[in-house]
Amino acid sequence: MPGGRPRSFDTDAALDRALEVFWRHGYEGTSLTDLTTAMGINRPSLYAAFGNKEELFGKVLARYLDGPGAYAADALAAPTGREVVERLIHGAVDLTSGENTPRGCLCVNSVHACGPDAHAVRQDAIAVRKAGEAALRRRLEQATDLPSHHDPATLAALVHTITDGIAVQAASGRGHAELQQIGTLALRALLA
Incomplete structure (x- = not known):
């Protein structure tokens, strides 16, 4: 059985945009609306691809260290x-x-x-x-x-x-x- 619709966005580009938002505003200063707007995705897509805000921050932190x-x-x-x-x-x-x-x-x-x-x-x-x-x-x-x-x-x-x-x-x-x-x-x- 197929696993759902393929993503319609570039996850690497979305992570880069999330990185910039967190970097500019800090973890607590960044809202989910800030993230979804910057990443060009909706909340269900954010959750499906990256998990919750805390999990997304963990991915962003790793990207920051590697970038x-x-x-x-x-x-x-x-x-x-x-x-x-x-x-x-x-x-x-x-x-x-x-x-x-x-x-x-x-x-x-x-x-x-x-x-x-x-x-x-x-x-x-x-x-x-x-x-x-x-x-x-x-x-x-x-x-x-x-x-x-x-x-x-x-x-x-x-x-x-x-x-x-x-x-x-x-x-x-x-x-x-x-x-x-x-x-x-x-x-x-x-x-x-």
């Missing part, structure tokens, strides 16, 4: 510890204050702007951020070019604190050029 946020995983492949840190900080500036992206970071916004009703979404975003910090710590443990007084776990936490701060500043309207200057100064202080 716009992939710079972080790419940075870990840099040949030196210094380059890893540089790529992470400058990548955060480019991602969160770029001309073609919403301001701020989807993960940072989701952690800070979710109330008790969105606990699971907040926990998912926290888990993603913790995994990123743990991966950075492991990479920095392998680095031989960093000053010996740098503890990899503390340095990883500090780099994440700086990139989170960059995202918050970008979401508050601070410009790309100014954030690049802040990132450069942070790197000088970090890697001295």
Whole structure:
């Protein structure tokens, strides 16, 4: 027996549009109407293809990490510890204050702007951020070019604190050029 009508929309394109809406407005600031309007689908199609709003956000979060946020995983492949840190900080500036992206970071916004009703979404975003910090710590443990007084776990936490701060500043309207200057100064202080 056939499984119903085939989808009349491109699921990848719909996910990209949902990503942008969540990124701009946060999880709780995004309504189902916002999503269906941006995605060009009705609610039954959204539920059939992506599940409820929380499940859709999980799919969007994975898409974000594989798409716009992939710079972080790419940075870990840099040949030196210094380059890893540089790529992470400058990548955060480019991602969160770029001309073609919403301001701020989807993960940072989701952690800070979710109330008790969105606990699971907040926990998912926290888990993603913790995994990123743990991966950075492991990479920095392998680095031989960093000053010996740098503890990899503390340095990883500090780099994440700086990139989170960059995202918050970008979401508050601070410009790309100014954030690049802040990132450069942070790197000088970090890697001295």
